[in-house]
Amino acid sequence: MTEQPTCRRTLLQGAALAGVAGLGLTACSGGGTSSSAPTSPTELGAADQIPVGGAKLFRDDKVVVAQPSKGTYKGFSAVCTHAGCVVDNVEGTVISCPCHGSRFNALTGAVEQGPAASPLPEVAVRVQGGKLVAG
Numbered sequence: 001m002t003e004q005p006t007c008r009r010t011l012l013q014g015a016a017l018a019g020v021a022g023l024g025l026t027a028c029s030g031g032g033t034s035s036s037a038p039t040s041p042t043e044l045g046a047a048d049q050i051p052v053g054g055a056k057l058f059r060d061d062k063v064v065v066a067q068p069s070k071g072t073y074k075g076f077s078a079v080c081t082h083a084g085c086v087v088d089n090v091e092g093t094v095i096s097c098p099c100h101g102s103r104f105n106a107l108t109g110a111v112e113q114g115p116a117a118s119p120l121p122e123v124a125v126r127v128q129g130g131k132l133v134a135g
């Protein structure tokens with residue numbers, strides 16, 4: 001009788017540890033960038049502040065919003081994929097990172113100049129009542 005609860009407890013502890021380990025791995029693999037950009041809905045202001053064919057940086061919210069064509073919005077994490085600095089400038093369609101000089105395409109998130117090797121991850125952006133909502 002005493003063995004069964006012990007075995008069950010051991011199994012539960014093992015499962016709990018496995019669960020914690022799983023969560024830890026999940027947090028590590030996605031934590032670098034996805035936890036930095038908005039993951040819960042964040043209002044960014046009027047949608048018409050984004051130039052058509054251009055983009056705007058919302059540095060405090062760590063997101064860049066582009067409008068490749070009228071009424072179509074795309075969001076990207078503003079956290080550089082090289083070493084995690086927050087990008088600091090958007091000029092035309094070029095996003096620049098101040099730390100080591102990486103540049104990204106503001107309309108696609110693609111790397112235009114290293115050392116970053118990966119594109120900026122997309123962030124969901126929608127327009128709600130004329131306002132941009134990211135995350």
Ligand code: FES
Nearest residue numbers: 080082083097100
């Ligand atoms: S962190 Fe952006 S270029 Fe290194």
